[in-house]
Amino acid sequence: MDSDRVILIVLDSVGVGALPDAAKYGDEGSNTLGNIAAAVNLKLPNLTRLGLGNIIPLRGIPPVGVPAAAWGKMASRTAGKDTTSGHWELAGLILERPFPLYPHGFPPEVIAPFAEAIGRQVLGNKPASGTVIIEELGTEHMRTGYPIVYTSADSVFQIAAHEEVIPVEELYRYCKIARKILTGEHAVGRVIARPFIGEPGHFIRTDRRQDFSLEPPQPTLLDAVTAAGLEVMAVGKIKDIFAGRGISRWIHTHDNMDGIDQTCNYMREGERGLIFTNLVDFDMRYGHRNDVAGYAAALEAFDRRLPELLAGLEGDDVLILTADHGCDPTTPSTDHSREYVPLLIYGQRIRPLNVGVRSTFADLGATVAELLGVPYRLHGKSFASMLLK
Structure with missing residues (x-):
């Protein structure tokens, strides 16, 4: 049976450890969530209950015997570590060439x-x-x-x-x-x-x-969802990242708390389809400024709001928490870091199991499409069959 809605929330830059090729990007040793937990006494009881501590070892956030959610982590196959390519890969589009960089300024x-x-x-x-x-x-x-x-x-x-x-x-x-x-x-x-x-x-x-943003050069999950007659409701900078493509309705937000408020508003409307949210404060306000305490406080603020999101789920709804890259505030760099991203998937029909290490973010796009019953011919391999009870 198809799910009525998937609520996909990107915790912008909350990475969970350096990818095997991180050294090529100067990011060896980066671990946004792990290094913050090592530096600050993080208190994330609701994320802990879902299984955050089951993804990687985290000081003060132990693994639980039976998490409330399915858990795992994902690697990026796109060359790069930026917001646009990360979100595009989540939506099934893997870039063959990285975007151009300008370490000496623009010509x-x-x-x-x-x-x-x-x-x-x-x-x-x-x-x-x-x-x-x-x-x-x-x-x-x-x-x-x-x-x-x-x-x-x-x-x-x-x-x-x-x-x-x-x-x-x-x-x-x-x-x-x-x-x-x-x-x-x-x-x-x-x-x-x-x-x-x-x-x-x-x-x-x-x-x-x-x-x-550039317009995606190929179709994405968002196009597939709208083509199937379902709604894509974009919260935060999602509309900008996809240049408006495949989006039914959108709203910009002021900060993380406003992003959660607007996500809850869309959830109350009850429309079938995909609610796609980006919470940017982790990255913009704290990661890029190497503000470890601020980043930790933002994580705890999200954790306090998490019960509202869970309470807003209805019937076959599925809530997914992930990220698009890292931005480790404990390292000298103030730039994004090349990291795995976390994966927590919660719903009444979701088995609490380990989905492993996915080889591409695009596996999530394929999974969301299958959960919604939407035809999908993009990158990625769905793991929906593992999830459903």
Whole structure:
């Protein structure tokens, strides 16, 4: 019997240990969840009950004899460790080539047409932490009106601007211009608007960030679900990551708690299909800032809200918790880390068993499709038959 709904929640960057090829990415020894647990006295009773401690050894989070959920972990087959390719692989699309990276900034053939199109020069044009570069260049930005352009170890073209210097809608227009320029060999995964407010020495990024992703080059799970006549309800930056493809309804969110609220709202509506949520705070607010205590507090805040999500499940609903990559705040790097991602699957019809180590995130996409009774001809091997009672 098909499930009426699958609620798929991505705990952005909550990785569970370095992949075998992590050293190629400079990520040997990364273990976002494991290293946080080793550094902080984590209290995650609800996730523990589901089986979080059964996935990998975690200090203070013991394995349980009979978890409430099925558990396991997944490896990525896509080359890279970014948000877009991670989510696409979860949805059955494996990239053959990684997105381009710019460790020395963007070349003239990108920057020159961008500056000409917006009628302004740019500041920065280098890899940087977002909070650091606005402190470094924010004052000059306010004096000149030039936007701050920067990248990271991920395939991103980020544009930061003070909301009183370049209004947010104008910043979004700049991002759309950049998105049109960044094609072919320079087709970065995402162009990101990074608005901020405040005064020199006290700049604060606002929650009006917006991502302008490439459109997936091939169909994904989302297309399969909508083609079957079911709803895909996107919460957080899911709509941006998939460039709106295969999405019936969507809502942007302010933070993790708002993301949980909006997920619960969609659950109460009772529509058949897929609720796909990204909770970005783990990554954006804490992982990239090497804020171990903040990351731990965010995990505990999610754990406290987990009973609401479980209580909102009806009949044959299935709740899935996973991630898209790592971002270990205990390492010197402030970038994403190449890691396994956790897998917890809960529902009345779900057997509490170990689904093992899946060789690709796409196995989850195939499984979601089978749980929903949706035709699926993409990457991945479904393990739904293992799960169902």
